[in-house]
Amino acid sequence: xxxxxxxxxxxxxxxxxxxxxxxxxxxxxxxxxxxxxxxxxxxxxxxxxxxxxxxxxxxxxxxxxxxxxxxxxxxxxxxxxxxxxxxxxxxxxxxxxxxxxxxxxxxxxxxxxxxxxxxxxxxxxxxxxxxxxxxxxxxxxxxxxxxxxxxxxxxxxxxxxxxxxxxxxxxxxxxxxxxxxxxxxxxxxxxxxxxxxxxxxxxxxxxxxxxxxxxxxxxxxxxxxxxxxxxxxxxxxxxxxxxxxxxxxxxxxxxxxxxxxxxxxxxxxxxxxxxxxxxxxxxxxxxxxxxxxxxxxxxxxxxxxxxxxxxxxxxxxxxxxxxxxxxxxxxxxxxxxxxxxxxxxxxxxxxxxxxxxxxxxxxxxxxxxxxxxxxxxxxxxxxxxxxxxxxxxxxxxxxxxxxxxxxxxxxxxxxxxxxxxxxxxxxxxxxxxxxxxxxxxxxxxxxxxxxxxxxxxxxxxxxxxxxxxxxxxxxxxxxxxxxxxxxxxxxxxxxxxxxxxxxxxxxxxxxxxxxxxxxxxxxxxxxxxxxxxxxxxxxxxxxxxxxxxxxxxxxxxxxxxxxxxxxxxxxxxxxxxxxxxxxxxxxxxxxxxxxxxxxxxx
Numbered sequence: 263x264x265x266x267x268x269x270x271x272x273x274x275x276x277x278x279x280x281x282x283x284x285x286x287x288x289x290x291x292x293x294x295x296x297x298x299x300x301x302x303x304x305x306x307x308x309x310x311x312x313x314x315x316x317x318x319x320x321x322x323x324x325x326x327x328x329x330x331x332x333x334x335x336x337x338x339x340x341x342x343x344x345x346x347x348x349x350x351x352x353x354x355x356x357x358x359x360x361x362x363x364x365x366x367x368x369x370x371x372x373x374x375x376x377x378x379x380x381x382x383x384x385x386x387x388x389x390x391x392x393x394x395x396x397x398x399x400x401x402x403x404x405x406x407x408x409x410x411x412x413x414x415x416x417x418x419x420x421x422x423x424x425x426x427x428x429x430x431x432x433x434x435x436x437x438x439x440x441x442x443x444x445x446x447x448x449x450x451x452x453x454x455x456x457x458x459x460x461x462x463x464x465x466x467x468x469x470x471x472x473x474x475x476x477x478x479x480x481x482x483x484x485x486x487x488x489x490x491x492x493x494x495x496x497x498x499x500x501x502x503x504x505x506x507x508x509x510x511x512x513x514x515x516x517x518x519x520x521x522x523x524x525x526x527x528x529x530x531x532x533x534x535x536x537x538x539x540x541x542x543x544x545x546x547x548x549x550x551x552x553x554x555x556x557x558x559x560x561x562x563x564x565x566x567x568x569x570x571x572x573x574x575x576x577x578x579x580x581x582x583x584x585x586x587x588x589x590x591x592x593x594x595x596x597x598x599x600x601x602x603x604x605x606x607x608x609x610x611x612x613x614x615x616x617x618x619x620x621x622x623x624x625x626x627x628x629x630x631x632x633x634x635x636x637x638x639x640x641x642x643x644x645x646x647x648x649x650x651x652x653x654x655x656x657x658x659x660x661x662x663x664x665x666x667x668x669x670x671x672x673x674x675x676x677x678x679x680x681x682x683x684x685x686x687x688x689x690x691x692x693x694x695x696x697x698x699x700x701x702x703x704x705x706x707x708x709x710x711x712x713x714x715x716x717x718x719x720x721x722x723x724x725x726x727x728x729x730x731x732x733x734x735x736x737x738x739x740x741x742x743x744x745x746x747x748x749x750x751x752x753x754x755x756x757x758x759x760x761x762x763x764x765x766x767x768x769x770x771x772x773x774x775x776x777x778x779x780x781x782x783x784x785x786x787x788x789x790x791x792x793x794x795x796x797x798x799x800x801x802x803x804x805x806x807x808x809x810x811x812x813x814x815x816x817x818x819x820x821x822x823x824x825x826x827x828x829x830x831x832x833x834x835x836x837x838x839x840x841x842x843x844x845x846x847x848x849x850x851x852x853x854x855x856x857x858x859x860x861x862x863x864x
Contacts, residue, residue, distance in 0.1 A: 326815070329570030330397055339390040340568070346383030347564070350376055351557040360845035362421070362550050366852060370425065373418050380411060393417025400568055403563035410556050417549045420542045426531035427539050450843060558588065562803070571808035580806045587802030590758075592794030598835055600631065601789060602842050603782040611782035612757075612772065614719065620780070632723035633684040639729050646670045662741075669736065680725035689718075716776045727765035734758030734798075746813055749820035750805045757798030764790035789835075797831040 280405025284444050330340060339591075358372035384407065391404075534542075562584055566572050572580035596604075600611050610631040618626045629637075647670040650663060680689050738755030742748040767787040775781045804810075813822070 263668060304769060327570065328397055329572075330394070330568045331570065333394060333397060336390055336393050337842035339386055339393070343383055343387040343390060344564075344568075346386060346474060347560075350379040350383055351547060351560065352837075354379055355557060356554065357844055359550055359554060360841055361848050364845050364848035364852065366848040368848070370418070370421050373414070373421060377411075377414055380414065383410060398567045398573075401567045403560065403567040405558055406556075406563060410553075410560060413549060413556070414553065417546055417553075420546045423531055423534065423542065424539075424546060426528050427534060487571055503818075509728045555592070558592075562588070568807075569812065571806075571812065575773045576806075576808055582802050583806040587799045587805075588756075590795055590802060591798070591799030594792045594797075594799060595838060596835075597788060597795055597837055598792035600843065601782070601784055601792065602839065603784075605631070606780070606782055606843065612768075612785055612788070613777050613782050614780055616780050630721040630723075632726060633681055636677045636680025636684065636723065638677070638862060639673050639683060639726060643670045643673030643675070643677055647674055665736075669733070672732060676725050676729040680723055680729075683723050683725065684721060717773060718778045720772060722769045722773055724766070725767060727762040727769075730758050731762030734760075734762065737792070744810060744814065746820050747805065747807075747810045750810060750823055753820065753824050754798040754801035754805060757794045757801065761791050761794035761798065764788070764794065793835065796834060797827050800827045800831065 301814040354372065355378040358369060358376050361369040361372050387407075458501070603611045605611055606613050607621045607625050608628045608631075609618060615626070647667060649667040650670060687794070734757070736755070738752045738759070740748075740751055740755070742751060764787045768785045768791065771785050771787065772783075801823060804827070813819075
């Protein structure tokens with residue numbers, strides 16, 4: 263099974279490692295006056311945006327290329343497509359994923375509802391495309407949408423097969439146990455007793471003797487062994503006949519020509535080999551982990567296609583902002599998830615890590631959340647430090663090139679420091695100055711002085727927050743050749759500073775009172791941290807060249823982006839809390855069904 267939540271971070275790591283060489287941050291997007299934008303948008307010396315100096319204004323000296331946003335025909339269809347896809351991917355899909363993760367019986371029904379809603383939205387989109395010209399040729403949104411649809415359909419089929427093959431791999435290792443717990447009707451059991459009265463009486467006698475000791479242990483074992491050897495094949499043949507009789511009885515009660523789908527799927531599932539079942543299980547769990555990220559990418563590409571941006575060489579600037587801003591957005595969702603109690607089995611929910619026995623040995627070996635954060639920062643710095651001049655390859659190095667390289671070196675060094683701080687071996691070596699007293703510690707007074715501090719049991723690593731704090735300061739004062747662009751960059755830079763300050767408050771609280779329970783401690787400052795990361799990531803995405811140019815072209819100031827993002831962030835956080843609460847309800851419902859007499863924690 264794929265560990266839930268961990269692959270989301272590893273997906274971000276892989277995304278950074280594989281895309282830095284192509285989507286290295288475009289230095290000229292901060293230092294050049296939009297000279298490589300779409301030819302229809304050029305710099306102008308005359309101010310066209312109120313309140314902007316002439317040297318920093320952008321105006322349209324020629325008509326812009328048509329987009330789906332400006333196309334007036336069949337607008338109802340495209341709005342219906344947007345509404346249906348929003349309902350499917352933002353509202354229904356997260357619920358279905360949480361039910362699937364909780365192994366709820368309602369998961370398959372919710373997945374089917376999502377697929378039907380998505381298919382309806384896809385149909386509306388196809389009708390709209392057939393009635394309008396192709397205003398964004400070779401866009402990724404269409405191809406990715408079809409791929410995601412087939413992936414979801416494959417997961418539904420695999421989930422249907424899993425409902426018939428669940429537990430078969432483990433049950434095959436113990437055939438007798440599978441036969442013993444087979445559901446058999448009273449009528450068929452009576453018939454078996456009439457056919458084999460001796461074997462039934464013998465089995466009852468052995469059970470009676472085992473409690474009273476009227477027969478030696480060896481004779482009982484020999485008798486049981488003999489019984490198994492003689493009756494195994496006949497019992498298996500009889501149980502197989504019972505299944506066929508029951509199935510035929512159900513079939514005979516159906517109208518002529520009716521095929522029992524339950525029986526058909528049961529037979530199909532028996533043809534699937536165990537190794538293929540394991541592959542199906544891995545695929546199913548992997549889709550649960552990655553489908554929400556795929557939905558996020560679909561939403562971004564849909565907005566890009568609808569707005570008609572990121573064309574030509576601007577694609578590099580747009581993708582750089584989208585990928586990096588998207589990583590901060592998901593970092594914020596994970597931060598809010600940690601506050602709510604996600605990843606508590608790894609000790610990531612601001613709680614004490616559960617020991618082996620409560621969790622598996624594999625989960626107990628997962629590094630701390632701060633180590634993973636430091637590793638992602640280190641990976642970005644180590645890979646991007648060689649790529650910051652890639653967009654201007656062959657040209658002379660500028661002061662801005664050196665600025666960007668310095669930022670990547672800061673990420674490289676800060677991430678490395680963070681990983682070293684998280685290393686237990688490094689901590690032991692740092693205590694080596696007192697190692698010579700360790701053997702004779704009982705001879706010294708104040709034996710309690712050798713007790714490790716309470717803070718040793720919990721990670722308080724300031725480096726991830728410190729790096730993001732410095733990044734926010736740098737971006738808040740980063741030079742731009744547009745007033746709107748400068749203000750938008752200052753907004754997300756300030757929000758990153760806010761995240762770092764809120765994380766500092768969290769560490770102060772945990773230093774004064776370290777967690778002492780396996781349950782999540784939920785420091786309130788982490789809600790602020792999550793809000794700053796989510797909103798900062800979204801504004802980061804919106805600070806690309808094409809979006810800023812479109813804002814200036816339509817007389818929109820930077821506060822428009824800020825206010826819309828704040829409202830959207832608050833709603834996203836509220837919906838995430840509801841979705842994870844649904845998962846908790848599904849888990850408790852399943853536990854109540856398995857152990858009806860067992861109470862649950864409030």
